[in-house]
Amino acid sequence: MTEKSSASGGTGLPASIEAAWGLRDRPVKGPKPGLTLDRIVAAAVAVAASEGLAAVSMGRVAKELGVSTMALYRYVSAKEELYLLMQEAAMGAPEPLPALEDGAGWREALGQWAWAQRRVFHRNLWALRIPIAGPPASPHSIAWWEQGLQALEGSGLDEGDKISVVLFVGGFVRNEALLMSDLAAAVEAKGLAPQEVMSQWERTVERLTDPVRHPALSRLLASGVMNEPDQPDHEFVFGLERVLDGVEALIRKGASS
Amino acid sequence: MTEKSSASGGTGLPASIEAAWGLRDRPVKGPKPGLTLDRIVAAAVAVAASEGLAAVSMGRVAKELGVSTMALYRYVSAKEELYLLMQEAAMGAPEPLPALEDGAGWREALGQWAWAQRRVFHRNLWALRIPIAGPPASPHSIAWWEQGLQALEGSGLDEGDKISVVLFVGGFVRNEALLMSDLAAAVEAKGLAPQEVMSQWERTVERLTDPVRHPALSRLLASGVMNEPDQPDHEFVFGLERVLDGVEALIRKGASS
DNA sequence: ACAGTAACGCGTACAGCATACGCAGAAGGG
DNA sequence: CCCTTCTGCGTATGCTGTACGCGTTACTGT
Incomplete structure (x- = not known):
């Protein structure tokens, strides 16, 4: 039936x-x-x-x-x-990675993989809005997974950890791209310059934040960090470094066992 | 105007x-x-x-x-x-974290924060489907940010890194919850048992995968890892450990500088 | 050559959606 | 007591995805 x-x-x-x-x-x-x-x-x-x-x-x-x-x-x-x-x-089909020298360079390879995926997302921001409808079963998705797994070839991780890492890194890239795309859309919807929206938002939070109930936030705002115009890639670069450090810690742990 | x-x-x-x-x-x-x-x-x-x-x-x-x-x-x-x-x-308003002893325990606190957020998402899966419409400016969102920042109080990170970490961890939790919710919805839409969908998907991938063009995937499938029914929290636990390890590496680096 | 049949393009119809607009009536201030 | 203001709501518009059935086309088997 x-x-x-x-x-x-x-x-x-x-x-x-x-x-x-x-x-x-x-x-x-x-x-x-x-x-x-x-x-x-x-x-x-x-x-x-x-x-x-x-x-x-x-x-x-x-x-x-x-x-x-x-x-x-x-x-x-x-x-x-x-x-x-x-x-x-x-x-699309993933561009072939520059061949990594066997046994080393998983970090470089995985980083390249993440950047490549991010480039694809940024070229097609609309695609991020399509709800995920199940595990990937299309040629290109499978090819991307394959490439992610290949990047971990020399890492010494077992297969279960490898797929988890691929899921983890892929999720990070996707989420970051989606967030940026949503924010960009929100900014555009307001019809103002990005910086103007940002400063207006900061003023709003400042007004709504109570230094007693929100000490950490107040410190953050007082530090002036939010005013510095950082390059748009900042959060991605930061997050990717954390992600790769986290994977590295896992690999080192596995190697010592 | x-x-x-x-x-x-x-x-x-x-x-x-x-x-x-x-x-x-x-x-x-x-x-x-x-x-x-x-x-x-x-x-x-x-x-x-x-x-x-x-x-x-x-x-x-x-x-x-x-x-x-x-x-x-x-x-x-x-x-x-x-x-x-x-x-x-x-x-909702975040439940107050169990007070952390000053200067230590940021990892425990941040982990607790992530788990609490995950619990909220899982209790309200529909909320994940609401598109993000801008930077958070509502009382509860702000309260969650505040709590995330507080968890990093004793970490020694500067304010810019703190907010980046909060964004990073929060993004991970959100993405993981969204992915699981999407998959659950897809499974339910098919009207089959979750395990049945999974094994059908595996058979499909097996059929579509070419051992020559997809060596790593073939190895993964051959390893039999995909058959083991893992507890539903597995990917979250795995990812959170990687995330926290990544943050720890950052904190250690900062402390040494 | 001709019937049968399968796939094509499409017109119509339906239920549902967000929301612009304007009006009747209620409540309070002068 | 009037007049302003705000409420609830009926109506209408222009979308949406898609179920259904009809006329037509092109090939297959006889």
Whole structure:
């Protein structure tokens, strides 16, 4: 019951995802399809890139392609499936890492991996807004995981720890990018300059903060740290260093056992 | 231009948020309001808790209160504002940390802080789905920040590093909770047992993975690690340990300089 | 060559959404 | 007692995703 398509390998994946893997025989009976999944996804991505994910509606994408809204449902079973394909397209295949000398350099490799992922996210901020709908099962996501695992090849960690580290680092990168994207969107929504929003926010917190009930915050504000315009990468660089230090501590512990 | 309310302290905050801070004079002219912000937020939270954030619509909340949809707009200027108030209600005031002996124990304190935050998120999974709309400016968010900063009091870090650490740890907790919530939702949407979904996913990846193009992944799958049913907290415990180790490395470095 | 059939594009319809606008009536101040 | 102000709400607009069914096309088996 609830059987999926017959041509599928029984993967349980949505039909269009199987198509993305290259499985799936093109039906040969009816009229030739006037569209392709690729064209649809490309149009959707274009809309998302220029007007944000919220602007991506089935009707909007269809208009972009010069077809009716309902035509899209011959290629995609639901909007969520389109989202998945968009995410896959945005992610792209990871550029091959510069080969690491075996046994050493996991830190460099993992750092490179994190930076590469961050670059992808920043190039496609809209993709971060797509809710995660399950464990990754698309070619590019899998390729990214593969690369993360490879970066840890010479680390001496066991397989369970390796995948946990990949999850951990990937989560950090994603979260940081999402946070920055949300803040940027909020700033843009207010229609003010970023610095102006920041200083207004600081004044607000200052007014709302009670030095007695919030001693640590008051100290923070008094220190003037929030005024210094730091480079936009600051929090990422800081966090990544902490993340890699944390992984290093684990590896050293494992090596000593 | 775009002047906000007159009674406000010029904080630039939405009207209802100022009400949450206790500022704001109740107008005295017209008929007595039949609702309260608190009642509205409570109803919205109840809907979100039992049917998910997606079920929270203005009409639904109004029905819950026995009023018309548009009545709510006398209390809240837009749905986004309601979201903010819901988030604030869900977050709650942080329970006071067990007093830490001065100068030591930052790790214990920060760990406690992270666990407490995680407990709150898990009690209100819907709250994670609310998009972040700017830097925190609500009483409870501020209180959580304050507590995070206090945990680092004896660490010897400077103020800039302290706030970065708080951001870093808070981000980790939030991201982990969100990921777990998304996965749980995806599993539930499939209508299968969690273990069944997991094993189906593993079989799928196995089929899609090419041992030549994905050597590390193949090794992972062959190791059988993915089959062991690990306790649900595993990734959080693992990640938190890495996070705290990373912070510890920073503190040690700072202490040596 | 022709019937059968499967897939295509799409028109229509429906339920739900956020919210702009304006009006009737209630409550208090002058 | 009037007049200002604020409440609740009915109506309306323009979106959204998508279920359903119809006409048409292109191929397969006879």
